[in-house]
Each structure stands twice: as structure tokens, then as C-alpha cells.
Amino acid sequence: MQQLVEREELIKRYLLGGLAGGELDEVEDRLMTDEEYFNELQLVEGELADDLVFGNLSEDEEAKARNLFLVSPELRQNLKYAEVLWQFVAETGDESGVNTEWESALAEAQENRYLLATLTNGDWAGLRLLATAKSSPRRKPDLAAGTVLDEDALTTVLVRLIECGVIEEQDGVFFCTGLGAEVLEKMERAAGVSLDV
Amino acid sequence: MSDSRDTGAGSGLTEESLQLLLHWLDPDAERAARKYEEIRLSLIKLFVWRGFVDAESFADETIDRVVRKLPEIMPKYQGDPASYFYGMAKRIMRPLPPSKPSTLPTTTSEEDKSESEQMHECLSKCMGVLSPANRELILNYYAETKQDKINARRALASKLGMPVVNLRVRVHRIRSALHTCIGGCMAAREE
Numbered sequence: 001m002q003q004l005v006e007r008e009e010l011i012k013r014y015l016l017g018g019l020a021g022g023e024l025d026e027v028e029d030r031l032m033t034d035e036e037y038f039n040e041l042q043l044v045e046g047e048l049a050d051d052l053v054f055g056n057l058s059e060d061e062e063a064k065a066r067n068l069f070l071v072s073p074e075l076r077q078n079l080k081y082a083e084v085l086w087q088f089v090a091e092t093g094d095e096s097g098v099n100t101e102w103e104s105a106l107a108e109a110q111e112n113r114y115l116l117a118t119l120t121n122g123d124w125a126g127l128r129l130l131a132t133a134k135s136s137p138r139r140k141p142d143l144a145a146g147t148v149l150d151e152d153a154l155t156t157v158l159v160r161l162i163e164c165g166v167i168e169e170q171d172g173v174f175f176c177t178g179l180g181a182e183v184l185e186k187m188e189r190a191a192g193v194s195l196d197v
Numbered sequence: 198m199s200d201s202r203d204t205g206a207g208s209g210l211t212e213e214s215l216q217l218l219l220h221w222l223d224p225d226a227e228r229a230a231r232k233y234e235e236i237r238l239s240l241i242k243l244f245v246w247r248g249f250v251d252a253e254s255f256a257d258e259t260i261d262r263v264v265r266k267l268p269e270i271m272p273k274y275q276g277d278p279a280s281y282f283y284g285m286a287k288r289i290m291r292p293l294p295p296s297k298p299s300t301l302p303t304t305t306s307e308e309d310k311s312e313s314e315q316m317h318e319c320l321s322k323c324m325g326v327l328s329p330a331n332r333e334l335i336l337n338y339y340a341e342t343k344q345d346k347i348n349a350r351r352a353l354a355s356k357l358g359m360p361v362v363n364l365r366v367r368v369h370r371i372r373s374a375l376h377t378c379i380g381g382c383m384a385a386r387e388e
Contacts, residue, residue: 004362015246025287032239032279041242043369050339056346072245072252081376084316088324089339114328135227137234140381155381159326162374165366169377170238175231 011044016064045075049082074171111164115183118160125149126157127187131195133167134176134184143174214264221271222278236260236279240286247290259286319382323375335371338364 013019014027031038051057052065069079119126125147132138132146144154158174161167166180176184188195210218222236223229240259244252263285274281324332334357342349354364 017248028243028287029280029283031243032236032283033277035235038239038242041246043365045246046369046372047365050342051346067248068246071248071250075245077380078376080313080316081320081372081379084313084320084379085335085372085375086339087313088317088320089336092336110328110330114330136230151381151385155378156326159323159374159378160328162377163327163331163370165370168370169373171241173234173238175234 007040008044011041012048015041015045015048015068016061017068018064046078046082049075049079050086052079053082053086114160115164115166118157118164119183122149122153122157125153126161127195129154129157129174130161130166130176130180131184133174134181137173137175139172140174210261210264214267217267217271218260218264221267232278236282239279240282243283243286244290249290255286255289259289262289315383315386316379319379319386320375322382323378326378327371327374331367331371331374335368335375338368 010019010023010027014024019027031041048065049069052062052069055062057065069075119130128147129143132143140154140158143158144151147154149157158167158169161180162169166177166183168175168177184195219226219229219233222232237256237260240256241252244255249255259282263282266285270281327335337353338350341353350361350364354361357364359367
């Protein structure tokens, strides 16, 4: 647990421009060569946007974070999304009651059901998109080419596939994740067919 | 493969040199294509995180320089090719200062307000696309973790019966899904 906290502190210092020398080289080489570490950096980056919006940073950290998020169009957009999301939550309020234990126990079953529905609805559109993304990462127009989905329907399916963790989007390119590849392999084994496109 | 291979990977990348690069990355074509995309995206984020505005151009320049070196390095290089790309990126970064905030585009407050309003409407629509469980989770997460986030995350994760790390990954995925949906909605409004 302590190691996890230290690792994330290091990532945060990196994102805020606080590393140099060997530490800097180590983090950057790792983000290039270790997919999970790269994903962790992206996760911390997203949380840093939240911290900036919520005012959870020191004055110095805030200034550095503003520099970071204002550099690229994508990060500026992510910061805006964080601001809009916070505003939406403030207006909507907390939707929950407390989950009972049995609801928590059913959570995994609910997730599986949601994934199955996402893959099979609309004449297996989700499965086709996942298999296409697995064959090679694609942009939206390339993914759309293999389906009869309109723009709205395509976005909905992609959003749900991202929610389920089987696809991820980076800079407009959609990738099949490790989990997505695993799901496809399991389905291929169960059905005795290849889902290659 | 995505458009980046056809148009984004620098002016010096011919079909022949691209095939050489892919073969160096992995003898399996599918794995090589994925590896190429991962490396390119990692390079873009690397330049972004280092503060360079035109990160895509720098990433493509890095790829071009590596490709030019391939005939020389392929017979003897050992190790992850991604590390070699990093080494080349460092050489490009070294003599250049990162971009300053004063070079960034500005918008009027009216444009900002209009964009925020549209984003809000799109977010509202996109919340409806999420599963009920994920919608509830993301609303709870943002409502409860505004301050003292460490304890709030721990409490929420415990309530949901999952480790904190799983909660954070799930929130990250939901956030990504919302970004994709909002981006699509905003693009559709511009058409």
C-alpha cells in the first residue's frame, strides 16, 4: 500500500515537472515500455484535473498543473470536462443510498450482464467493433465502415465498451484492451469459432 | 491501422520504411501495428507531459529519425524498441525549451460560456448512456471525494465492496467513456 502511494506521488511529481536526472529517465522509459504504467500515468493525470478543479492543490502545484493542462488541446479539453462534470454533480446531487451487502455481491453479475448486452445488442454490433479494434487500432470512421450503425448509435456502443473496460480511446484511436482480448478469446473458445476480421 | 500510419507519421516515412519499422517492432503484423500505435501515442503523451505544444509533430519527428537509423540499428539493437524511441525523443527535447502558456490560443468569455453550456447539455445526455450502476458510481465519487479524497475513496470503495485501486480504475474508465461521448456529441453539434 505504501509502495502504491509512493509510486503515485512520483507520477504526480513527474506530471507537475518536478523530476530530473535519473528519476525522470526512469519514469519516462517506463511509460514508453510498460503499458500498465502508462495507463497509471493517465489515471493520475485525470485525478490531477479533478484536484485542480476542486482546489485540492497547493499554490505551487496549482500553477504547475495549470501549465500542464493548458499545453495541449486534449488536456485543455479534459480540464473543461472535469469542470463541467463537477458542475453537473453539484446540481444533480448524490444519487445513492447505501449499497447493501447483497447489492455489492451482485455488482459483478450486473457488470457481466451489462457487458453481454453491450456485445450482443444491435445484431452483435459491440462484438464486431471489439473484434475490429483487436485486429488493429482504428479511428471512429474506420470502425463505422464495418457496421450499419449511425453516428449516435456507434458512439453509444463505443461508450459502453469503454465503460466495460474492453476498449479504450487514446487521442481519437480506439484500442482493444487486454481485458477485451481475453473476452474475445473466451468467446471464441466457447463457440468454437474464430472472431478474426 | 489508424490514419496516423498513412498521414501522421512524418513526411519521411515511405511504405517500404514503414514495413521495415513494423517488422522490427514485431514479426507478427497485427502485434506490430498495435505496438506502433502504442509507441506513437506514448511519444505524443511524453511530449505533452514535458510541456511541448505540438506534441504530435515531435512524436512523428522522433519516429522519422528512428526509421532513418533502422538499417544501422536493426542488426545489433537488443532490448525493447520503445526504449530506443525514448532515447531519440530525449535527443529532440534536449536543445528545446518547452512551450510557454503565452503561446496558447485564447477564447472570449462568451465563447467559453457557450462551449460550457453545450458541454453541460452533452454531459447530461451522455450520463443517460452510462449504465445505471456506473452513473450512480460516478455521481457518488464526485459528490464524496471533493475534499479529503483519500478517506472518501476508501469509504466509497468499502461501500461498494471493492479495493480502492479498482474503484479508481473504474472511475477512470467511466470518465474516458464520458469524454468519448461528450466529444461525439460536441462534434455532432458543429456539423
